[in-house]
Structure formats: structure tokens, C-alpha cells
Amino acid sequence: MTRLSVDDLPRWLLAVGPVAVLTVVFALLYVTSPFSDLASVDSASTIEIVWMVTIIGAIAGLVPVAIGMLWFPFIRDLDPRYLHAFMALAAGVLVFIAFEMVGEIVEYGAAVDRTLVSATVAVVGVGGTFTVMYVASTWRQHKMASHGKSGLHIAYLVAIALGLHSIGEGLGIGVAYVQGDATLVMLLVLAFVMHNVMEGPTIVAAVARETETPPLRHFAAMGVIAGAPVILGGWVGSFANTPLLAMLFYAVAVGAIAQVLLEVAELIRFDAEAVLSRTNTATFVSGFVLMFFLEDVLVDLVLEGWLVPV
Template structure:
């Protein structure tokens, strides 16, 4: 029995298990209701804001990455086309969120005392973040090309790159939280959970190069490295109550998402003849439409008091 691992479980358990765990996470999230009354967030103490954003960051960042890691033993044996479809679905979700955040940039820019400065901040935030993320990605790819590196080392590099964009995710959550936008917080959480679940397999895929499975502590460390920065970003974003700061923070988040979309395309192109296939296009659109429908559902539930009730 000592030689058995999670990979020895029946395939249907490996496929369904993470989904069940994810459902349990959402159930727990609803039960503990960490959001509180966002309309009264201005009266919350600094410690309360830090705690609530930490809880949100754990559920939006660390937990889904860990769940995705559990999925790896199953998807490792799937036809690459289906893995590409999952990645395209995540890309569709992120495109929807990028559009939502762009609307937030426009709205906050209009409320700012200096619209011209808001435009400059938006351009600098988006382009600057994109270029920094692109440089980090290029460095990672050059480093990964070193055949002397182990799969575990490469997996840590991937987790580091994903952690950088996770800060952008947290920024969006923090700004929406401090502005008391409950619907936006929930939408961002749903989107990032769907996306970050796919980060788990992306991180540990390189480990398959190694003959020996690394100790569990390495998987925990990589999960924290990739998903933990959502918490840090949330804390920083909580200072974005001022319209100009909100513009900058949302712009940084959009820039990070744009770079991640390129990363997703590169991951698909790595072992596929074409990025744009019928299956990938269908799942991409499906991810976008899913978030569009979720926006209406979440908004309706918030208005009716089903969610975020004190």
C-alpha cells in the first residue's frame, strides 16, 4: 500500500473528484460568507479588510490551483485536444473579465478630476504590465530551454510566472471590494477560480519529465507561489478607492490578463498544429458566454438578497 499514489485511483475518480471538491469549496464559501456587507465596507477596520481579502484570495487563488493539481493525473492521459479545449475555455473567461475591467477603467476615469491623467495611467498600467510580464515570460522560456534543469525546477518557474499575473487578479478584486461592488467581486472570484483551476495542471505538467515524484511540500509551495499573490494583490488593490488609483489598478490587471492570454496560446501551440480549431473556438466562446450568463445570475441573486446577506 505504501507504493500507491493518487494516480492509482480509477480514472473516473480522478476526473470527478476535483469537481466535487470544487463544489464543496463553493458551498463552504457560501456558508461562511466572508464578504460581509460590502455596502458598509467603509466602516470596517483595517484588520477586518485585510482578513476578508485574505479569505477571498485563498478561495480565488490558492484553492483552485491546488484543485487543478489534483486533476493532473487524469488529464495527463487525455488526448491533447481536450486539454487545449480546457485552456481555451479559461481564455474565454479571461477575455470577458478583461472587457469588464476595461469598462471599470472608463467609468472610474470619467469620475476622476483629471480625465487626461486617467488615460495616461490606463495606458501605462496596461502596456507597462504587459511588457513586464512579457519580459518575465521570455526569460522563463529561455531558462526552460536549458535541458539540464529538472522538471521540478521548470515547474517552479512556471508557478513564478503565474504568480506575477495573480497579483493583477488580486488588484481587480481589491479595488472592487473597497468600492463595495459585491457583484463584481463575485464575478471576479468565479472567473479566477475557473481560470486558476487550469493553472494546477499547467504547473505540474513539467514534473512528468522526472522519474521520481517530488515530495508533497513542493506541490504546496508551487500552489502558494502561483495562487498566493492574489492575496497580496487584493491588499494593494484595497487602496484603490480613489478613481485614479482604481484606473491604474484595473489597468494593471488588464495588462496581466492580456499577457496570460498569450501564454495560453503558446501552451496550445507547443504541441498542436493550430491554435484555432473548431473545438478550441467553441470552448473559448463557451467560456465567454458562461461568464456573460453568470453576470446576469449573480446580479439577480445579489439584488434579491440571496448572496452576500449579512
């Protein structure tokens, strides 16, 4: 009996499959409104709060990242030129997230009484993280046996950067939960599901250029690194949320993304020499615009009542 594999599936199914899975998850959240009753949060024990925030964080972070990674079989068989374009699209996603977090840093900085302290936290967070990741990346590249860039290495760096970003998402969820604002919790979860599903292909884009597919454990590890910090942020937001702490998380994430963007550019240059080709530029802009649509336009529609959960 012949065993079927993912490679035997039609290309259109590999492209549409994750969208179908996301639609089912989104519909279930929209219809069931699992976080509609938070009336007992004031009397909940610490363990109960941690458990519920963990569940919410997993739905908002781990699930959509895993769904997005299901696009790997489709991305893997792309022509190298289009694979580079997909990596450029991933870079556009990262740049949008970075710009978004810079705005959050400014907003939280305004809430801190001591301007010098907030500015120091922002500069040290961004610069320190970039420097540490750059040094670590350079050291690892020198230790690698091959002379080329490792796609798996880049993918892990992307996952780390996205994971640091995800802590900020969790902060918002944790604060909304302990305040007993069920509507806001639901809106945040829906928004982050739409937002984070694009993190999956952003992570695996670099791996797709490898001649051999890495073991499944690497995909699981990268998914956890990118998505699980939503849970960590939820814990922090539930018990110890402060503007200065939020600034630090966002600044660290911006520094990590800056380092990852440098790595992605070098990876494309190693394969194709020209980073800013017409196709790469177009997909980079598309990634930025797509995240703007997912993060701002759709979320605004939800908040204004056009897409209110039942």
C-alpha cells in the same frame, strides 16, 4: 501493503471531486453567513481590519484557486488534442477577464477629473506590463536548456496575470468591508468563489503537457501567486482606494493577460502547429461563455434576490 495514489482513483472521481469540494465550501458560506455582522467595523483597530480582510480575501481568493487546481490529475491524462483544447478554454477565461477589466478601467477613468492623467495611466499600465513580461519571458526562454516551451513557465505567467487581476477583486471587498456593508461583502465573496475556481485549471493546463509532474511546491506557489493578491487588494481597498489606483491595477492586469495569451498561443502552436482548430475554437468560446455565466448571470441572480444567503 499497497499504497494508493491519485492515479489509482477513478477518472469520474478526479473530474467530480473538485466540484464536490466547491459545493461544500459554497454551502458553508451560504448557510453560516460568516460576514453578517460588521457593526463594529467603525471601532475596529487597524490590526483587526487587516486580519479580517485577510481572512475574507483568503476565502475569496486562495480557497477557490486551490480547489480548481485539484483538477490537475484529471487534465494531465487527457489526449494531447484535448489538452490543447483545455488550454484554449483557459485562454477564453483570460479573455473574458481582460474584457471585464477594460470596462472597469473605463469606469474608473470616468471618475478621475484629469482625462489625460487617467489615459496615461491606462496606456502605461497595459503597454508597460506587456513589454516587461514579454522581455522577461524571452530572456528566460533563451536561458532554458530545452528548445521547447516550458509548461511550468507558462503556468507561472498565467498565475501572475491572474494574481494581478485578483487585486481588483480585493479592492471591492476592502471597500465594502470598511463601509460595513455585510450583505455586499457576502455577495462579493460568493461571486469570487464561483469566479476564481476556474482560475485553478487555467493555471495547471499548461503544466499538464509536461512529461513529469512538477514538485508540489510549484503548485502551492502558483496558487498563492494567483489567489493571495485578493488579500493585498483588500488591504488597499480598506485604507487607500482611489479611482486612479484602481485603474493602474486593472491596466497592469490587462497587460499581463495579453502577454500570457501570446504565450499560450505559442505553446499550442509548438505542439500542434494549428492554434485555431475547430476543437480549440469551440473550447475557447466555451471558456468565455462559462465565465460570463459565472461572473454575470449568477451574480445578477444573487443581487436580484434569487440566491440570497440566509
